[in-house]
Amino acid sequence: MSKTVDFFWDPASTYSYLAATQIEDLARRCDAQINWKPFLLGKVFEATGNKMPAALPSKGKYLFRDARMWAKLYGVPFRFPKIFPLNSVLASRACLAAANQGKGVEFSLALLKAYWADGQDPSQPEVVSAIAGSVGLDGPALLAATQEPAVKDALRANTEEAIRRGAFGAPTFYVDEEMFWGNDRLGLLEAYLKGELS
């Protein structure tokens, strides 16, 4: 029986980007399905009292080098964004709207790369529109869809669901009731999906 992984992520989160580059390959190796669920990490921080890692200077300094090492390990491009932190509301809504058109994963990966490797600012509508075009979606139509109540509600619902299920950071993964926090838990998630931790 194929397992489903709920993958809560925020375009503004460095480790969400890193994990996103790996998660579909992991799913293939484990015969699992990934349910991509963008959420608002800032709201999760508010609700739980957690803070972004860079709020602690020594941690922020380390995480910059750390992220570069993970990118090397994964063989994916990484360049720290000029615009940081990112207001990711529009970008996250766009990912949900793209999913409604069957291109959620493709668009989300393109958007993450635009921000985390190519120096683009996906808080800007014209940037989101261009990314949509690059994966064969109609940019202006996707932007219009980001303003639909159903799309706004879906983002809010994902955020509330993550908080309810115990998330305090990103990325956070769930398989049934089991939670995995962080890009650095992908190995543990894979072992769990393969039944190696029971």
Added chain:
Amino acid sequence: MSKTVDFFWDPASTYSYLAATQIEDLARRCDAQINWKPFLLGKVFEATGNKMPAALPSKGKYLFRDARMWAKLYGVPFRFPKIFPLNSVLASRACLAAANQGKGVEFSLALLKAYWADGQDPSQPEVVSAIAGSVGLDGPALLAATQEPAVKDALRANTEEAIRRGAFGAPTFYVDEEMFWGNDRLGLLEAYLKGELS
């Protein structure tokens, strides 16, 4: 040329225990040397403004399950201590005193297991003495050595060195100028030592 890994750890830290169970095997695979450096994590938190993970309730709840999964992955025993957090000053000094007698790694691993798997309380002198005996050291002599100024100074120096080098948590590893934070960075550390990240 064999590399040296400075391994900063605290007996009171869950992830220090988990990493300690793996680090000597990792060193063998990488032809590296591990320089075990117990330090006072509480002082590092004070100096950096960081807090123990369990200070955030949602994180504390997760970390308990997380640690159990890592222990399963590694195949090592784990039982959350009754006495928590641990005042680890005596235990850490004892590890340094044991190292002066050529049994630092053996004693440290025995002490970590006593606390993180066997429900013992190594803030108590008689417990430390018994652990010393279990690895062929003279317990009363080791306890006496924990009160030597040179041993106390060594623990303080390790702590100050870690803060100076940018540590804000435990375990923290250094290879030359490169820093790795957390049990969950062992894979990255291994790739680095094998020259796979350059």
